[in-house]
Amino acid sequence: MNAINAPSWIAVGRVADIPARGARVVRAPGGDIAVFRTGTDEVFALRDRCPHGAGPLSNGIVHGRSVTCPLHGMVFDLESGRTAGPDACTATSVPVRVVDGVIQIANPAFAEAAGA
Numbered sequence: 656m657n658a659i660n661a662p663s664w665i666a667v668g669r670v671a672d673i674p675a676r677g678a679r680v681v682r683a684p685g686g687d688i689a690v691f692r693t694g695t696d697e698v699f700a701l702r703d704r705c706p707h708g709a710g711p712l713s714n715g716i717v718h719g720r721s722v723t724c725p726l727h728g729m730v731f732d733l734e735s736g737r738t739a740g741p742d743a744c745t746a747t748s749v750p751v752r753v754v755d756g757v758i759q760i761a762n763p764a765f766a767e768a769a770g771a
């Protein structure tokens with residue numbers, strides 16, 4: 656892919672489709688993507704696989720600009736994917752934007768983990 660062709664974006668639904676402090680899963684060839692809506696209507700996206708033990712981050716609790724993994728309680732920053740503390744690890748963040756209330760995921764995110 657060259658700079659002329661990239662990036663392109665794929666619409667995955669409306670912000671209003673996700674409850675405040677909730678998430679929905681977008682299926683992608685490179686792995687499921689968890690799209691989060693905060694209580695202040697910010698939207699973030701992470702791979703739906705916790706780097707600690709593969710927990711589904713989409714089932715986590717959204718608070719502020721963070722999500723707590725449902726399996727062992729690590730707290731991830733929704734923007735960077737990073738945790739804090741001695742066991743720090745990083746979830747894979749996915750480029751996302753909102754245009755006129757529609758959530759768009761960067762097209763390369765759909766294929767990056769599939770080896771494309």
Ligand code: FES
Pocket residue numbers: 705706707708709710724725726727728729
């Ligand atoms: S699997 Fe997410 S904190 Fe362990």
